[in-house]
Amino acid sequence: MLKWGLRILGVFVLLNVLGAIGAYVMIDRSVFEMFGGRTPVIALQPSDETPERYVLANVRVLEPDSEQFSEPMDVVIENGVIADMGPDMVERAAAPVMEGEGRYLMPGLTDSHVHLWNSQNDLALYLAYGVTQVREMHGQPHHLEWRDQITQGELLGPDLFVVAAQIATYDFAEGLWQSLTSKRNVARTPEAADQMVRDLAASGYDAVKASSYLSHSGYEAVSAASADVGIPLVGHVPVAARLDDLWASNQREVAHVEELIKGLDRDFGGYGVSTSGEYLDYVMEHRDAVAQSMIDNEIVLASTLALVSSFAQQKVDTEGALETAPVNLVNPGVAEGRAMGWLPDVNIYSVPQQYRNEGWRDRYQTYWTTYAQAQQLMFEAVLAAGVPMVAGTDANVPLMAPGYSMHQELEALVYAGMTPAEALESATGTPGRFMDWNTGRVLPGFRANLVLLNANPLEDIRNISSIEAVVMHGEVLSRDELDALLDAVVAANDSARNTPLDPAWGQASGL
Ligand SMILES: [Zn+2]
Known part of the structure; x- marks a missing residue:
């Protein structure tokens, strides 16, 4: 009789432990999903298309107090860091040139x-x-x-x-x-x-x-x-x-x-x-x-x-x-x-x-x-x-x-x-x-984490959206590449959606 009692108790304890483990796994899974873990992860590979050393030529640079942009100048980037900057750097730098066309360069x-x-x-x-x-x-x-x-x-x-x-x-x-x-x-x-x-x-x-x-x-x-x-x-x-x-x-x-x-x-x-x-x-x-x-x-x-x-x-x-x-x-x-x-x-x-x-x-x-x-x-x-x-x-x-x-x-x-x-x-x-x-x-000496804008954000802060390119660790991401990233995220989101987007809700597209 006692033996049976112990066995029943043993099974009872075991079921409880299994139940607790099961509940833990289920809660953990749903928490993982509620915090974004269900969506497929897009490819996030840094490219190395940008040369190790190059000149971002003819850009207006946001000055260290953020009060104004400089006259157009050249910025030398090397191994992900700003190496040098000033007027007429293109010839001296002896490196590939990316033409900035008078755009606005600011820190990322x-x-x-x-x-x-x-x-x-x-x-x-x-x-x-x-x-x-x-x-x-x-x-x-x-x-x-x-x-x-x-x-x-x-x-x-x-x-x-x-x-x-x-x-x-x-x-x-x-x-x-x-x-x-x-x-x-x-x-x-x-x-x-x-x-x-x-x-x-x-x-x-x-x-x-x-x-x-x-x-x-x-x-x-x-x-x-x-x-x-x-x-x-x-x-x-x-x-x-x-x-x-x-x-x-x-x-x-x-x-x-x-x-x-x-x-x-x-x-x-x-x-x-x-x-x-x-x-x-x-x-x-x-x-x-x-x-x-x-x-x-x-x-x-x-x-x-x-x-x-x-x-x-x-x-x-x-x-x-x-x-x-x-x-x-x-x-x-x-x-x-x-x-x-x-x-x-x-x-x-x-x-x-x-x-x-x-x-x-x-x-x-x-x-x-x-x-x-x-x-x-x-x-x-x-x-x-x-x-x-x-x-x-x-x-x-x-x-x-x-x-x-x-x-x-x-x-x-x-x-x-x-x-x-x-x-x-x-x-x-x-x-x-x-x-x-x-x-x-x-x-010079600062990380080449930068944003190149088409319009001056000091004239209108909304110009912060006029992004022509982003530089991350010296690698240039063009507007097309940035839009491709946005599209990839939206496609991954769409594939993981349980509730369809209501047409009345807002949506963002490429900048
Ligand atoms: Zn917070």
Whole structure:
């Protein structure tokens, strides 16, 4: 009898273990797909058609303060680096010549806030839109591999600065779920958070990121460990922290202008529809002090203005917002999945049905319009104070398409008050300095990661779309080659789509 009892128990335990393994595999598979892993990966082979040494002749060069383009000159590129530049270099250089015909040469753009997830094809989208460096803000081990392959010339894509996925503190069950589904780095205690920073630094990440869901003691532990190890701490200001904790921390970058107004909102006590006017007054009163603290503590600010400005419409009118979004570019696993969904039934920002009661539209509209106004007020203060800013899009979050959204962000920055020169700086020189990379300038010794434009973006920032060619590690990608990359990504997306594209939704085609 006992023997049988043990056997039944054994089978029961075995079935449970198998069930758990099965559930794990299924969840892991669907998470992989929701973050873009279902779409076929296009060929991303760097070509070596461009000579090792050549002259890009007769181009106007964006000067190091981004204030103006030079008179036409020649730029010598050798082994992926700008070797020399000046007038009349063609004869002296004794190298093949590529005629620039008086076009505008500027550093390739940096998107300082992206999420590649499992969507390797995004690398092609970035290049097609002139983005030659990106800062990955949810880094996982495969991103470190992509980064190294790109550096070694084995994979075609922008240079990657990989920030490890955000460090968060949760209880046991929530922690298990989050590390499985959102792939956050979950630490349960301050000691574990400290160890996690050390482990991530040892794994080769370029920075570590604070989550909104980091406890106060966890935040202090992460801050102290990052200072001790010498790895930059970037990201959110945890909900459990105040702006005063940010000033006391080792954090070097704040991932959104939005984080500062959320911090002020915590000090205010949490605004609502009826107190939105008071809250905006409160922001007005405190914004200059916040900006000054950013400067005193040498903290860089990432923008993500276009995303936050889109919230009000996405919340109450997802269909309308999709009409102007380039839905064909985004990985269909991302757009259709529940994790970061774009489409009407799964859009992560769209107000859920159960909250759509009497007067809901006006309430949400008011709340999120206030939110965008607060962002604008804060942006004006940090801009006036001279806080160093880097342009970032939060690409792949709805409705920010990789690459394409960088042009939207530059427009948003100018709309919000930057000069075109300031907007270009935030996408070139400033992120180059923050990453401590030799990018973001057209000067000898800097990487030949460049964009050649047909029209001057200082006259109209929208001219950033007039891309004639992109130079990546010295290799020239012509407009035809960039369009071929775009077409390949769209074809791969189409082959993996479960929901057909609605003709009412926006689509992007070649530039
Ligand atoms: Zn993000």
